Amino acid sequence: MDKLGIHSFVWTGGTTQQDLEGAMEKSHDLGYKLIEFPRLDPRKFDVSWLARRLKDYDLAVTVTMGLPLEGDISSEDAAVVRRGEEILSDAVAITRDLGGHKLGGIIFSAHTKYRSLPTRKGWDNSVATLSRLADTAKQAGVSLNLEIVNRFETNLLNTTAQGLAFIKETGSDNIFLHLDTFHMNIEEADPVQAIRLAGDKLGYFHIGESNRGYLGSGVINFPAIFDALVASGYEDWITFESFSSEVVDEDLSIICAIWRNTWTDNVDLARRAKAFIDDRYAEARRKADTARTP
Known part of the structure; x- marks a missing residue:
């Protein structure tokens, strides 16, 4: 398929210039067309250099992230919400400067296991913040994509x-859903119905196995997933994501509970x-075409 990406954490847990170069080279050599980077620290690399190298490798780029607790825009603390908005604004700017058009991930709350239930005020703070940010991001040519994740990585x-209700409350046409098969397998009553429900609000899609390892080594019904994507008319980026303690950095290993080598x-x-x-x-496309043939 033409719009197939890979997460840089398959290659490296680091963000130094050397780490990023290696990740881009391997992605390109294997035929991937996009690389997904986590929120990048511009103090560790040259943004203009990375933008040039992405073009050299003919790679599109998506940036994803999770907010820290001290920048949780679903907090009831106004100072914490302001800090989160600053972090997100910086991420939009970096995405733009790299030539990317999507900022995704857990951008509506902290990426953590919460110790309390979400509150209405916290929800409203998150909605209001992303509503404002969406306008700024749109001017930068960047869409916001809310990654719908499992209960152990957000409470919102x-x-x-839930994601569609959140988007509706923002009133924005620049906020979309970022769905992920790993998380859908945990939380959705039926991942196929969830894809259909998302409809034209599906802006970015992660393919990952139920055990975070090799595709086909877990319990996810991928033929049904691809049938649903084709049937819904989704033709945007699909990105492969897999984690192993062989590569992922220590902080993310703890947050995502990556305790063993899945590869x-x-x-x-x-x-x-x-x-x-x-x-x-390709199989899903053939089935869809056959079904439409008189």
Whole structure:
């Protein structure tokens, strides 16, 4: 498929210039067309350099992130919300400067296991913040994409239905859903119905196995997932995401509970993932075409 990406954490847990160069080179060599980077610290690399190298490798880019507790825009503390808005504004600017058009991830709350229920005031603070940010991001050519994740990584948005309600309250046409098969497998009653429900609000899609490892080694019904994507008319980026303690940095390993090596050979993992996705997507397209043939 033409719009297939890979998360840089398949290649490296670091963000130094050397780390980023290696991730881009391997992604390009295996035929991926986009690389997803986590929120980048511009103190560790040259933004203009990275933008140039992305063009050299003919790679599109998406930036994703999770807010820290001290920048949780779903907090009831006004100072914490302001800090979160500053962090998000910086992320929009970096996405723009890299030539990217999507900022995704857990951008509506902190990326953590909460110790309390969400509050109405916290929800309203998050809605208001992203409503403002969406206008700024639109001027920069960047859309905001809310990653709907499992209950252990946020307390605010765990299902597609919640995400759609949130978007509706913002009143913005520049906020979309970022769905992920790993999280959908935990939280949705039916991932296929969730994809259909998302409709034209689906802005970005992650493919990941139920055990975070090799595609096809878990319990996710990928043929049904790809059938639903094709049936819904989704033709935007699909990005492969996989974590192993072999690569992922310590902080993310703790947050995402990556306690074991789901793989050790990332080149083999990425090569097989591309073939798996290409085959399943092509199969879904053939079935859809056959069904429409009189």
